[in-house]
Every structure is written in C-alpha cells, then in structure tokens.
Amino acid sequence: MDIAALLSNEFKLRLEHVKNIITLIDDGNTIPFIARYRKEMTGSCDDQVLRELADRLAYLRSLEKRKGEVKESIxxxxxxxxxxxxxxDGAATLSEVEDLYRPYRPKRRTRATIAREKGLGPLAALLLAQDIKKGSLEELAAPFVSAEKGVAVWEEALAGAGDIIAEDVSDDAEGRKRLRELMLREGRLVSKAEKNEKSVYEMYYDYAEPVARIPSHRVLAVNRGEKEEFLKVSIELNDDSAIKILSGAFVRNGSVTTGVVQNAVQDAWKRLIAPSIEREVRNALTERASEQAIHMFGLNLKPLLLQPPVKDKVILGLDPAYRTGCKIAVVDRTGKVLDTTVVYPTPPQKKTEEAKKELKRLIDKHGVDVISIGNGTASKESEIFVAELISELLRPVSYMVVSEAGASVYSASKLGAEEFPDFDVTQRSAVSIARRLLDPLAELVKIDPKSIGVGQYQHDMPPARLDAALGGVVEDCVNSVGVDLNTASMYLLTYIAGLNTAVARNIVAYRDENGHFTSRTALKKVPKLGPKAYEQCAGFLRIPGGKNILDNTSVHPESYEAAEKLLKMFSLTMADREGVEALPQRVRELGEEKAAAAAGVGVPTLRDIVRELTRPGRDIRDELPPPMLRTDIMDLNDLKPGMELTGTVRNVIDFGVFVDIGVHQDGLVHISEVADRYIRHPSEVVKVGDIVKVTVLGVDTAKKRISLSMKKRAEPGARP
Known part of the structure; x- marks a missing residue:
C-alpha cells in the first residue's frame, strides 16, 4: 500500500504536501507547530486537517502491520x-483483513472441529462439491460410520459434516462482507422495554429505525438504556435475503447433496453469522456515533475555550448555594485573589440585607466591575439577588451567569490544592467562577475536558480516544492564542507545543528564581528544554514589554531575520507604527512573491509576518463578539410565545441548540427551527458562544422547558 498516495487521494491534497506532513510528524514535530510554521511544506493545512490526517496515517500503518502479522501466521x-x-494486501480495512484470516485463525473447540476430529472432513468436502447426481445420502455417509471415532450411525456422520460446511460458509470472507453490507443497508435497530417502569428511555420501549438512517444520538441513547438494563436492543434483518446471498455462493441445484448444503447454509446464517455480524454492526454504529459525539464535543469545546476574556475588569465570583451560603471571591485584572467571604442571601437563612451590605462593601473596596455567577444549585435565587443589588449601586456593575461545569472537579483536584492550599474547596470554586469570566481559556484548561459539559454522552465515549481528541482541541486553542511566558501557570504551559509537565515546571521554577524572562532566547537556559522543544514552543510563548517586540508576536525566532529584512526593505522600524500599519498595502504593491523571495521565506509565512508586525501583542479572541453581560433578570413566567430575545449559545448537539436567554433555564432551538433553509446539523449555522436572536415558541413551566426558534419571522401584516 502506498500510504502517501492513498492519503493524498482521500484528503484531496498534493502528494508532495502529504509526504512532507508524514516526514514532519515522523520527525517529532507537533501539530500546532506544523500548522503554524511549516505552511509552505503542507500547503497551509490547518490543525484540524493535520490531526485527521495523522489519525488516518496511524490507522493505515496499523493496518499494514496487521496484514504482515496475518500473512506470517498463515x-x-x-x-x-x-x-x-x-x-x-488489497484489503482496505481491518475488518476485511480479519475476515480473510478467519479460516486460519486458531479456533476454540467447536462442533465443526469435533466433527473433523471424527474424520468427517472428507465427507463435508464431498457433500459441498455437489457433484453426485445419483445414489443416496446414506450410501455417501456410511463409510464414515466408526464406533471407534464416536460416529454411531450415518445420520450422525451427515450432521457432523453439515457442521463443518456451516463453519466453512461462516468463514467465507466475501460472504461475510456482503452480509455486513446488507445489514448496514437493510437492517433495523429494534429496542424493547426490559423493565416495566418509568424512565427517560420510555420513547425507546417499543422502537425501531433503519440502521442506515438512525442518527448518532439515538444510537448512544439506546446503548445507554441497554447498559442500564432498561432496554433490550437488537438488529433485525430478513433471513431470506441473507440466506439468498449465501445460497448463491454455495448451493448448486441438481445434486443429491444439495439439500444438506442448503440446510448447512441456513444453519451458518442463523447460528454463526447473524449473531457475529450483528455484533460487528452494533460496534460499527457505536464507533460512528462515538466519533460524531467526540467531533461535536470538539466543535463545542473550541469556541468555549476561545470565548473573549473580560479584560481589565475586577470581577467578583459568586458560587451559589442554599444551606452553606454563597461563597464569594474577588479577583483583580490579573486573576489575583483580593478577597473572599461567604454570604447567605438564599433560603433557608435568607439574610438578604446583610448579604447586600457585605457585597456593597467589597464592590466599593476593590472597585468591582462585573459579577460572575455560577449556574448550579441556587443560581436562580442568586441571580435575582444580584440583579436587585445592582439596581441599588451607584457605580455601574453588570453580571453574567457562567457555566460552573467542572468547577467542583477542579476545586477538589490536586491542582486546585496546589494553587490555593489555604482555601477550602468552596472558596476555590468561587475563584474559578470569577476567573472563567476574566480569562476562560486559562481557567478551563485546568479542568478535564469531559467535565466542561458541552457535549453529549461524553461519559459513554472510549476514554483514550476522547482524551486524545479533546486534548488536541485544547492544545490547538492554547497555541493559537499563545500565552504570556511570564504569567502563565505551569498547567497552561503544558499545552504549549513541545512542552511536557517536567519542562513546564522547570520554566516556572526558572522564572521564580531568576525573575521575568526578557527574551525568548532565555528559554534555552531552562533545564531539560532542548533545541527541539525550543523550536516547537518558542513561537507560541509571548513576552509583553520584552527587549524585542517580535517576542510579543507569533513570529517564530527562526523568522526574525526575515521580519527585519522585510522592514528594512521598506525603510521601516517597529517604532514607526504608522509606516508599519501601511505595510500590507506596500507589500501588495511590490508583489507578495517578490517580497517573500527578498525576505527569504514563502508567501504564507510572509503574510503571517506582515499581520503580526501590524498588530504586535494581538489576541485573536478580541476579534470575536464580547460576552453578553446583564444588569437585570427575567423569570420563566415572564416568557410568552412570540417574544423576541437575545441569547448566548451554550451547547450545540445533533438535534438542536441550547440558548441562554437570561431566565436560568436554557431554551432549546430544535434543528428544524435553527435556520430558514435545510441544514444537516446545527453546527452549520451556530457555535458555542454565539450571540443569537430567538423567538419564544412555547413554555412548559411545569417541566421547565422553553422552545425557541432562530428562524426569521414575518412582520405583522406582511404578505407571505
């Protein structure tokens, strides 16, 4: 197999670029580094394509290895x-390889192996050949009767031979492939109630859907129902269709032995093939659904991590609770904790006035700009309290409800204890809630991605595959933003390309011992940070206010000389801001190809350098819509059909979008109401963090369900 050629065809990339990507991966380069700093070699492939190609490369290499093992065994x-x-050699999947290996794989003791031990193999071959036109089955089987071998009568010999034929039919690779395709094409996934009691799985108590059309989220739903013993799940397929395929391959009419072969074919299907193929198809459905769920989780996680930070604000974090009170933490513009306390504005204490007095004191003392409220238990009551508090303040303060998913996990973690050894778990949680507004990326990377809560069925996914996929998303986000080398936590640094936990710890230790880094080159003095690690990480680490302004950009040190040549080409320096801001226009006038050649780089790298020179220290998150801050609150009972509201997308799943409209309970926009056109998936239209306009379709106050629409509604009196 020419793996490079195959990948080139599958990904629609030039063969030269695919070969370069494979070489770069094999040389130990990270995906973020390849995506950002080797664009000329890859045709400017983005990180997502590179990760998909790397996964496919690993699969194909595993396939080639397995082919070698199978051939060696045979x-x-x-x-x-x-x-x-x-x-x-021609097999395209591991399933095809295993089908071909099946007849030669060492088997456990079966009815067929027992029959072969009794010497019935030749009889099975004679029957399967179907060449005998005259005589009887008794005459054919009689020579194989042997008391010594345990074959007492001719019928027993015939039955044993039939078992051998059935196993041979079951082991036929082409037949299994066609039957697998048939079940995927015409099978029906059926679920029945295993328990006669109410549950969230009631809609699946008597349910069926074609395998070819069942969506991923329903596959995962019935799987979970089966795991929790509420459902009995199977795949049904017309036996006649399956047997017809096998008969066409093995049955030839007109022979005395045809009936025996036909019976063996039916036995092979019902006893051996159908249960096996059903397991394979269920596994294939689950794998496909899991990959879709993991992909969806990644799509949601990326915009969540890249939410614009609420910069240069003092933030008060409020972790809501009832009996134990609301934990409060105030953090400054850098995330440093300024103050902590506990107030009791919620039942049963409901010390509202006392709580207001304490928070007003903290707000005045520290100049609080924004209040960040966790969305967990008692969040509704806390939000009402905060809205009332804000209305009584003299200074402008706004608030935002943030997801506290994973905050408790972080608070009780070893990392949380290391960061705040003198705080209890609840105080750490309040700090986390405040910092999630200040810098979502820096705070959320401390939490296991599975606990962030923007996916579906994430706890049912294969852990290793989920961790790898989500770890890749986090890594791409951190590297695309870059981190401040002098303020980044050890944990945040571990996501920078080329750095592991030990090196990240050494960077922080070096910083503590020697003071702030003043240049990227000083990284070379950090213990265990070798040349390869430096090459991979340097471009993603920023030094605001350093000796070289390029150290606060994503220009890699290897391209500093090119950047300087480019500036000199137009008689500019970085201090000449007006001239540098006009650089893109001047490069276009000269011609990108000519400018790139003069600077000694490719055109993609030239464009990156120009963009960074014009905006040193830029944060890509600043280009996104800012988070939606509020000063008042609505109640679920205030909602009426037809109301138009603005909300924030909190989660995107296969069947719709959950939107926060400021009433504590997120509303659901079903996929059919996401757009005025047909869409296959909501992610085609929106992503987590988007600010959207919605119309209320209906409100079920008893079940706390809100139905929303994002479709454009006709103006009253307008013609359709």
Whole structure:
C-alpha cells in the first residue's frame, strides 16, 4: 500500500504536501507547530486537517502491520497462497483483513472441529462439491460410520459434516462482507422495554429505525438504556435475503447433496453469522456515533475555550448555594485573589440585607466591575439577588451567569490544592467562577475536558480516544492564542507545543528564581528544554514589554531575520507604527512573491509576518463578539410565545441548540427551527458562544422547558 498516495487521494491534497506532513510528524514535530510554521511544506493545512490526517496515517500503518502479522501466521501454517496474499494486501480495512484470516485463525473447540476430529472432513468436502447426481445420502455417509471415532450411525456422520460446511460458509470472507453490507443497508435497530417502569428511555420501549438512517444520538441513547438494563436492543434483518446471498455462493441445484448444503447454509446464517455480524454492526454504529459525539464535543469545546476574556475588569465570583451560603471571591485584572467571604442571601437563612451590605462593601473596596455567577444549585435565587443589588449601586456593575461545569472537579483536584492550599474547596470554586469570566481559556484548561459539559454522552465515549481528541482541541486553542511566558501557570504551559509537565515546571521554577524572562532566547537556559522543544514552543510563548517586540508576536525566532529584512526593505522600524500599519498595502504593491523571495521565506509565512508586525501583542479572541453581560433578570413566567430575545449559545448537539436567554433555564432551538433553509446539523449555522436572536415558541413551566426558534419571522401584516 502506498500510504502517501492513498492519503493524498482521500484528503484531496498534493502528494508532495502529504509526504512532507508524514516526514514532519515522523520527525517529532507537533501539530500546532506544523500548522503554524511549516505552511509552505503542507500547503497551509490547518490543525484540524493535520490531526485527521495523522489519525488516518496511524490507522493505515496499523493496518499494514496487521496484514504482515496475518500473512506470517498463515505462512507458518503453510497455507499462504499467492492469491490469498494478494487479497490480504488489497484489503482496505481491518475488518476485511480479519475476515480473510478467519479460516486460519486458531479456533476454540467447536462442533465443526469435533466433527473433523471424527474424520468427517472428507465427507463435508464431498457433500459441498455437489457433484453426485445419483445414489443416496446414506450410501455417501456410511463409510464414515466408526464406533471407534464416536460416529454411531450415518445420520450422525451427515450432521457432523453439515457442521463443518456451516463453519466453512461462516468463514467465507466475501460472504461475510456482503452480509455486513446488507445489514448496514437493510437492517433495523429494534429496542424493547426490559423493565416495566418509568424512565427517560420510555420513547425507546417499543422502537425501531433503519440502521442506515438512525442518527448518532439515538444510537448512544439506546446503548445507554441497554447498559442500564432498561432496554433490550437488537438488529433485525430478513433471513431470506441473507440466506439468498449465501445460497448463491454455495448451493448448486441438481445434486443429491444439495439439500444438506442448503440446510448447512441456513444453519451458518442463523447460528454463526447473524449473531457475529450483528455484533460487528452494533460496534460499527457505536464507533460512528462515538466519533460524531467526540467531533461535536470538539466543535463545542473550541469556541468555549476561545470565548473573549473580560479584560481589565475586577470581577467578583459568586458560587451559589442554599444551606452553606454563597461563597464569594474577588479577583483583580490579573486573576489575583483580593478577597473572599461567604454570604447567605438564599433560603433557608435568607439574610438578604446583610448579604447586600457585605457585597456593597467589597464592590466599593476593590472597585468591582462585573459579577460572575455560577449556574448550579441556587443560581436562580442568586441571580435575582444580584440583579436587585445592582439596581441599588451607584457605580455601574453588570453580571453574567457562567457555566460552573467542572468547577467542583477542579476545586477538589490536586491542582486546585496546589494553587490555593489555604482555601477550602468552596472558596476555590468561587475563584474559578470569577476567573472563567476574566480569562476562560486559562481557567478551563485546568479542568478535564469531559467535565466542561458541552457535549453529549461524553461519559459513554472510549476514554483514550476522547482524551486524545479533546486534548488536541485544547492544545490547538492554547497555541493559537499563545500565552504570556511570564504569567502563565505551569498547567497552561503544558499545552504549549513541545512542552511536557517536567519542562513546564522547570520554566516556572526558572522564572521564580531568576525573575521575568526578557527574551525568548532565555528559554534555552531552562533545564531539560532542548533545541527541539525550543523550536516547537518558542513561537507560541509571548513576552509583553520584552527587549524585542517580535517576542510579543507569533513570529517564530527562526523568522526574525526575515521580519527585519522585510522592514528594512521598506525603510521601516517597529517604532514607526504608522509606516508599519501601511505595510500590507506596500507589500501588495511590490508583489507578495517578490517580497517573500527578498525576505527569504514563502508567501504564507510572509503574510503571517506582515499581520503580526501590524498588530504586535494581538489576541485573536478580541476579534470575536464580547460576552453578553446583564444588569437585570427575567423569570420563566415572564416568557410568552412570540417574544423576541437575545441569547448566548451554550451547547450545540445533533438535534438542536441550547440558548441562554437570561431566565436560568436554557431554551432549546430544535434543528428544524435553527435556520430558514435545510441544514444537516446545527453546527452549520451556530457555535458555542454565539450571540443569537430567538423567538419564544412555547413554555412548559411545569417541566421547565422553553422552545425557541432562530428562524426569521414575518412582520405583522406582511404578505407571505
């Protein structure tokens, strides 16, 4: 298999670029580094394509390795023919390889192996050949009757031979492939109630849907219902269709033995093939659904991590609770904790006035600009309290309800204890809630991505695959934003390309011992940070206010000389801001190809350098819509059908979008109400963090469900 050519065809990339990508990966380069600093070699592939290609490369290499193992095993049995070797080499999937290996794989003791031990193999071959036109089955089987071998009568010999034929039919690779395709095409996934009691799975108590059309979220739902023993799940397929395929391959009419072969084919399907293929198809459905869920989680996680920070604000974090009170933490513009306390504005204490007095004191003392409220238990009551408090303040203060998913996990973690050893768990949670507004990325990277709460069925996913995929998303986000080398936590640094936990810890220790880094080159003095690690990480680490302004950009040190040549080409310096801001226009006038050649770089790198020179220290998150801050609150009972509101997208899933409209309970926009046109998935239209306009369709106050629409509504009196 020419893996590079195959990947080139699958990903629609030039063969030269694919070969370069493979070489870069094999040389130990990270995906963020390849995506950002090797664009000329890759055709400017983005990080997502590179990760998908890397995953596919790993699969194809695993496939090639397995092919070699299978051929070696069959050859050791002296059964490897040229035809079989070609079939194995031509297999496109691991399933096809295993189908070809099936007849030669060491088997446990089966009815067929017992029959072969009794010497019935030749009889099975005679029957399967179907060449005998005259005589009887008794005459054919009689020579194989042997009391010594445990075959008492001719019927027993015939039955044993039938078992051998059935296993041979079951082991046929082409037949299994066609039957697998048939079940995927015509099978029906059926679920029935296993328990006669109410549950969230009631809609699946008598349910069926074609395998070819069942959406991923329903596959995962019935899987969970089956795991929790509420459902009995199976795949149904018309037996006649399956048997017809096998009969076409193995049954030839007109022979005395045809009936035996036909019976063996039916036995092979019902006893051996159907249960096996059903397991394979269920596994395939689950794998596909899991990949979709993981992909969806990644799509949601990325915009959540890249939410614009609320910069240069003093933030008061409020972790709501009832009996134990609301924990408060005030953080400054850098995230440093200024104050902590506990107030009791919620039941049962409901010391509202006392709580207001304490928070007013903190707000005045520290100049609080924004209040960040966790959305957990007692969040509604806390939000009402904060809205009332804000209305009584003389200084402008706004608030925002943030997801506190994973905050408790972080608070009780080793990392939380290391960061705030003198705080209890609840105080750490309040700090986390405040910092999630100040800098979502820096705070959320401390939490296991599975606990962030923007996916579906994430706890049912294969842990290793989920961790790898989500870890990649976090890594891409951190590196695309970059981090301040002099303020970044050890944990945030571990997501920078080329850095592991030990090196990140050494960077922080070096910083503590020697003071702030004044240049990127000083990184080379950090213990265990070798040349390769420096190459991978340097461009993603920023030094605001350093000796070289380029150290506060994403220009890699390897391109500093090119940047300086470019500036000199137009008689500019970084201090000449007006001239540098006109650089893109001047490069276009000269011609990008000519400018790139003069600077000694490719055109993609030239464009990156120009963009960074014009905006040193830029944060890509500043280009996104700012988070939606509020000063008042609505109640669920205030909502009426037809009301138009503005909200923030909190989660995007296969069947719709959850939107925060400021009433504590997120509303659901069903996929059919997301757009005025047909869409396959809500992610085609929105992402987490988007600010959207919605219309209330209906409110079920008893079940606390809000139905919303994002479709444009006709103006009253307008013609349709």
């Amino acid at each position: 050859a050791a049995q002296e059964k490897l023919t040229d035809e079989l070797a070609r079939a194995i």
